[in-house]
Amino acid sequence: MQAMSLRASSRLISASLGIDSALEELSPILEAAGCYRRRDDAIRLVVPDYGPGYKSKIILPSVVDSDSFRLYSVVIEDPDGVQSTHRLTTEAYLGIVAATNFKQRVRKMLEYYHADRLNYVTTGTPNRLEYDQGFFVKLGDGSADVKPIAHLYKGQVYQLAEYLGVPKEIRERPSTTDTYSIPQSQEEFYFSLPHQRMDLCLYGLNNDVPIEQVAAATDLDEDQVRRVYRDIDQKRKTTEYLHLVPDLPVAVDEVSTH
Template sequence: MQVAEEMSMNIIEELNGNIGNIALKLRGFIRDQVASFKKKGVVIGVSGGIDSSVILTLCVQELGKENVYGLLLPEEESAPSSKVLGAEICESLGVSYEEVPISPILRSLNIYNKKEKILKRICPEYDARIHKTSLVLPDFLNTGLLNVPYICLVNNGETVGKYRLKATDYLELIGLQGVKQRSRMLVQYMYAETMNYAVCGTTNKTETVLGQFVKYGDGGVDLEPLADCYKVQVYALGKLLNVNEEIIKRPPSADTWSHYTTDEEFYWRMPIQIMDQLLYAQEHRLSLQVIEKSTGLSRETIEKAQRHINRIKDTTEYIRAAPPVCYINR
């Protein structure tokens, strides 16, 4: 890329400049992969979020509504809007769907009780009858590299307590939360194999690059159409495909905490428009001057953010990697 051309670049415009062709490529990928697997259609876990809504729409356009099956997989701590919005988009596209609550699976593994014991140990005032909880990290743009997770107690929409987590507590909670995504995938494969369908994933490139998925949970699928689409591109696809505006405006979330916790609050620690520009700049080795101009961030903040991103990539490398194999017969 010429220097003058690079300096005039707006990264968001660069990402979203060819969104119509991206949609066509995704449809072709879905068609080809389902055919190569010799499957009749796809099963999709529909969350009421932008990723699953875009995938659902693309699959219907390419495979036909009769070859797409939606699963709503709520649990006790899911936001009620997830089920409502998920059902609405299935119905608007004419897709057959079913609600399969995963709470019985989680209760059988004692997940809720174990989680409550940890929360009471961390937050003495915690009362499940009045408090909702969320796991958050400090906003990167205001706090820099500080990376300490907190449990927030929320009552009637207001934070009434904030407790710093020890590493052991954090790992224990993450281990319990991951069971939710793995339980959802278990149900999806049960339906997919019964119907001779493939399980279609909804993880986007931002999540893939940052390791923002659960191994053998939302990462354990047959095909992953959005894995080369940054989150801002998924939003652009949503607008192109006329996805419900309420879904487009809904903050993205794993939806596994009783208080709806956005990915910006816990994982990205900055607005997604900033995160995706930084990731794109890393991928294409754009200069600091271009990043400064496009993001409006200072050079110092950009350099800190890049270190933050590199640290996330390093610590989540094992999530993206295939299981190592010991080859003995070569």
């Protein structure tokens, strides 16, 4: 069965909670900003034939399979439906991410428009796993006045959703960035491990749980858990800037020379 679209999910949750909603078409704004053109230009750095009728997504290798340095690749689907995978250069990867980040920032821009119009605050969606690992776009989905689930592991978010009566269709919808034209999970795009295991590994690392217990709980061996731990620490370092507030000049009191 095909996964429910983000639009259908949004309408369903609005209807189930009895709240007002507004449908905003982002494509014209994204086209005007050059989102798709810039993305396609970056992809063509490694796949020169990429163009109209093609689809794409970017992926990471598994974090538990080896100690090899993990690099992003782009998966291409041509107009005939044939897929191929291509290793991304740093320039191509950064260009793709920079272009697709337009989507999260445009969504947030319109969200703030409605918040200003209604004199509301905005809420953010990152859970503890996403917030800890920098899985958000700065000034995009990472921007919010309140982040009510940033302390909850992803599995706890699903439990809370069930308790609150969020429709089953939404709770069973695969987590996705809804950013690329080929369906893509958060696992293959960023975490490289199902969230159930990532939650347990993050909890184990945060709470000094003996590694053999984490391995037993996640059905991984101890070396694989260590690889996950190293990946968690690395992501914390490389995404630290996402959590930083803007630097401000330090005011210096005028000192009299007399």
